[in-house]
Structures are given as structure tokens and as C-alpha cells.
Amino acid sequence: MMCVRCCEDTANQVAEAPDGSHAWVVYYCTRCNFSWRNTEEPEVIDPAKRDPYFQLKGVDLTNLMHPCPIPPLKQE
Ligand SMILES: [Zn+2]
Numbered sequence: 001m002m003c004v005r006c007c008e009d010t011a012n013q014v015a016e017a018p019d020g021s022h023a024w025v026v027y028y029c030t031r032c033n034f035s036w037r038n039t040e041e042p043e044v045i046d047p048a049k050r051d052p053y054f055q056l057k058g059v060d061l062t063n064l065m066h067p068c069p070i071p072p073l074k075q076e
Pocket of ligand 1: 003007008029032033
């Protein structure tokens, strides 16, 4: 499936609710190492709603700054 961060077809399901309820599923991208849960907010799991600064579509991952910037934590 498509990764929500690098937009490549390199993501796979890696876990799901152990009770079989399908309450949540976790995905992981083998290209950019991003992982996400299907129940997270659209600003995390919808590429159209994610902050473009943190998207990795078309980015050469070997040239990323280190450490790679991450979005600020959400304030409650
Ligand atoms: Zn990715």
C-alpha cells in the first residue's frame, strides 16, 4: 500500500488489534521507516492534509538532514 509520508507503494500492515475487532491497524513503510495507526488524525495519515514540509515524496532519502525533522507535538 502507499505510504502516507513518501507516497511510494512500500508500506505494509504490521499489526492489528489482537482481539480481532479491527479496532486499529498499524502500517510501516520499508522505504522511509514511517509507521502509523489507521485511527490517527487526518493530519497524520492523509497525505493531502499532512504538513508538506514533512512529506518525503520524491525525496532522495540518502540526502536527508540528520536528525530528520519531525513535526512538533500537538498541544492539548
Ligand atoms: Zn514511506
